[in-house]
Amino acid sequence: MFTGIVTELGTVESLERSADAARLTVRSPRALDRVRTGDSVAVNGCCLTVADHDAETWTADLMAETLDRTTLGALRPGDAVDVEPALALGDRLGGHLVQGHVDGVGTVLARTPGERWDVVEISLPAALARYVVAKGSIAVDGVSLTVVHAGESAFTVSLIPETLARTTLGARAVGDRVNLETDVLARHVERLLAAGVRTADLAPTTEVGP
CATH class of the missing domain: 2.40.30.20 (Elongation Factor Tu (Ef-tu); domain 3)
Structure with a gap:
């Protein structure tokens, strides 16, 4: 669950496409202060799961459904993206309840x-x-x-x-x-x-x- 309050403007490092999926790497060091492998992070409003990370970048897998129903498949290296880690229990709800499921x-x-x-x-x-x-x-x-x-x-x-x-x-x-x-x-x-x-x-x- 998210709140719609962007934590950081991240930068796309790469988007590696395959036949029916893609692998997205984003540079967002501030968000990584509270993100670990397996955690959820919203990128331009789409909930993704962190598959790998280092001190400044993290990577997520995009399935065909995500590529078909969101704008993420059109991202290019250097593009800015809105980044928000998932809420922790007890966090302040500053915006409104956002699921990260793009309609x-x-x-x-x-x-x-x-x-x-x-x-x-x-x-x-x-x-x-x-x-x-x-x-x-x-x-x-x-x-x-x-x-x-x-x-x-x-x-x-x-x-x-x-x-x-x-x-x-x-x-x-x-x-x-x-x-x-x-x-x-x-x-x-x-x-x-x-x-x-x-x-x-x-x-x-x-x-x-x-």
């Missing part, structure tokens, strides 16, 4: 600079539109953001100076593709409603003695 890929449609922030419009796959609401949360390339406007095919977010300076979103241009993860709570509520769960079934019960 879909969007494209930056427009970028409007403000006095101290940028407003960015991103396309939204039709299947995800029902999970995105104004003032709700969404993870874009692993960054926890608040939705400003939500439409059927796009949404907008405002990027504050801290986000512009410390994440890859500061450099994303029109036409760039980004990983999207919608609010997991919205997906669970939808599943419960689809199953016909009544409100009364979810309410706690209090036993009263004779």
Whole structure:
């Protein structure tokens, strides 16, 4: 589990492709202060498992599903990536609950600079539109953001100076593709409603003695 608060801007060292997989190596020495082999780390919002590491770099294996459903397969050496190690029990939850399971890929449609922030419009796959609401949360390339406007095919977010300076979103241009993860709570509520769960079934019960 992650929080959508990027720990470090890492750098892609290499992406070695095979027929249906890839091996990604990232340089992110700050994140490695709390990462060991077998731990989970989010790269641009996608949860990966550390297969090997040294003092400054770590490596993860990308399966076909990851390459098909995220932007990671298009990474090149030298690219900056958003890096966040998984939460430890008791860590502060600064953003929102993020699983690192990418729901879909969007494209930056427009970028409007403000006095101290940028407003960015991103396309939204039709299947995800029902999970995105104004003032709700969404993870874009692993960054926890608040939705400003939500439409059927796009949404907008405002990027504050801290986000512009410390994440890859500061450099994303029109036409760039980004990983999207919608609010997991919205997906669970939808599943419960689809199953016909009544409100009364979810309410706690209090036993009263004779």
